[in-house]
Amino acid sequence: MSTNQNNITSTTPPARAGQGRVVILGAGESGVGAAKLAQQKGFDVFVSDFGIIADQYKLALEKLNIPFESEKHTEELILNATQVIKSPGIPATAPIVKKLVAQGTPVISEIEFAARYTDAKMICITGSNGKSTTSLLTYHILKNAGLNVSLAGNIGHSFAAQVAAESYDYYVLEISSFMLDDMFDFKADIAVLLNITPDHLDRYDYKLENYAASKMRIIQNQKADDVFIYCADDEESLKALANISPLAKTFPFSITKNIDTGAYLEENTIHILTEPNKELTMSISDLALQGKHNIYNSMASGIVAKVLELRNDTIRESMGNFKNIEHRLEHVAKISGIDFINDSKATNVNSTWYALESMTSDVVLIMGGVDKGNDYNMLKDLVKSKVKAIVCLGKDNKRIHDAFEDDVEVIVNTFSAEEAAQIAFHLAKRGDAVLLSPACASFDLFKNYEDRGNQFKAAVREL
Template sequence: HVLELSSFQLDDIRTFRPNVAAILNITPDHLDRYGYRMDRYVESKFRIAMNQQAEDLLVVNADDPHSREWLSSHPVQSQLKRVPMPAYPAEVLEVDGHRFDMSQTVLKGPHNFFNAAVAIAIALHEGVAPQAIQQGLQSFRNAPHRLEVVARKGGVTWINDSKATNVDAVRYALEAMEGPVVWIAGGTDKGNDYGPLRELVRQKVKALICLGLDNRPLHDAFEDIVPEIVDTRSMPAAVNEAARRAGTGDTVLLSPACASFDLFENYMDRGDQFRQAVHGLTAQEQAAQPDEHN
């Protein structure tokens, strides 16, 4: 079984013991739950290893400062493997002496290359043949709401990254974008510090479509560097505003940096509504085109 566990779930574990555990990165998120103390959030994340034994494996990001600091004073019982961030962009990913061709995969961005490196390291540890791993890399398709390309129309690419509910996830998404970006963001702010995004936003974002009940934090963070900021309170409105501003070669990126609970049931509902609105938009465009066979 493979489980993805949030800090909320890890807070409640008592006897749970994974044979292999991985902590990919630790960046500020859900700090309202942890009294706005990063050390408490880090402690919650490392509960995943609390019951591991010497024969178990914990994989961590070798370049994550919070993991390094925690482990320096909280040794674990399990085997510890540190995986560094790989070079990006690159056509070859090298893990534990094995080389894997990344040129034919859909994985884009440094974060996805790192995720692949961790998955490869775990698969090799579990005895999976490198050839089978290569086949898996080439057949992999992104899950919904994670840099999911939902449409390409009129020279514009529409990407659903609704799962990006914190600043670090948005940073990874923006790093993976090529060309100008119309960015749809907003929702329930969790005490976000948008500072780490400013340079990327300055370089890549031509317009920011705010989608939330309270968009003031986004205005405060970016109104001096984004040429145009628009407020919306529904997904169809956000998609329509983005369509008006996106041109050939642009990407419309839904990557909210916030929780979804102000306007949506959850991040999946938010992403599903985005996909539906985009498809409705493209359907309207197709309906407006003359039938060349008539």
């Protein structure tokens, strides 16, 4: 066990250098991308997926003549690997992973592997909430400024596949805690930590401090000329930082207090200052992204842009004309004076809190799905003040009923997006909003949150 300069603990042996046998566990976007890059670099490559491999990825592997297996892990084809690249979705507790670790085989992420083969600057964004929006906004600003930049990680196309095929100067990488768990030598040139709130605790022994420690790996290996951007208002981030001394230059951001070097909100104006006499100011009314949580996201992206010495006019223009991602507070339609909003990407309680906080009308809330040990208490005040009815969308809705039965008059169970949209429409009146913001994962009734959001949008358009 070794501890790096930031007091972040690393618990796996470093990967061995040189060609050898690379086994990839998981044949999704990241796995197939890693297979392409590994093959290009001269490794003997094998891909194994315990689930069913999607047709598009099967075809990609067949085209490259990369051997693979589906719906099983054959130990004699895996345990002889020089190194293993693991999909973020596979937990460390999976039997095959435990056997690999026990015998000393390095198990790493696609990000860790691909970073070895590029000299591009890494802008890495993590957090329980807002990382997709902030990653896309940061990418939008950098691209508009004319930088040779791409987007990867937990969003967009595989980082490894892009490293194999393209040559970029900058990557904006959305990084999940699952990815961070399998990153050891990787270094972020610019690291952004938006917030830490309870999420995926089932992967962290239901301990928030374990999850927080995973998030703090975003700054491992950083040096004095690197940059760390974090939210000075986020209690859990500050707790996690209390025992760590980042070597990088730090730039906090806050909406509650003035910051000397970083970003802060004063009245309705954002101030971003990374160097003396080089301040950017912007009215929050000019931001494309509205709501308190999006002020934080815009501040983080703005600090990245200022650190890279982009022009203030370019930053303001980009933060003013950005269009948010699909399934994140996406306006679907206005029917009979009722706004329908798709926030299917809200797969945890904190994301739903942010969505409700941004609502300015009465809400019929559609929520539910696979509960990851959610604590709904943080939603109770917002539900009392803004939500007139809850439409549950999931196989097991008991915990939602238990949490909110005293706070709203109507809680209804539904088992399809079509049924949920129809009932919500009948419960709402002109001037209300119907908000799909589930606070839960989608896998009980849908393939993923995109499928849930797309089915909801299709159902709304049929009303």
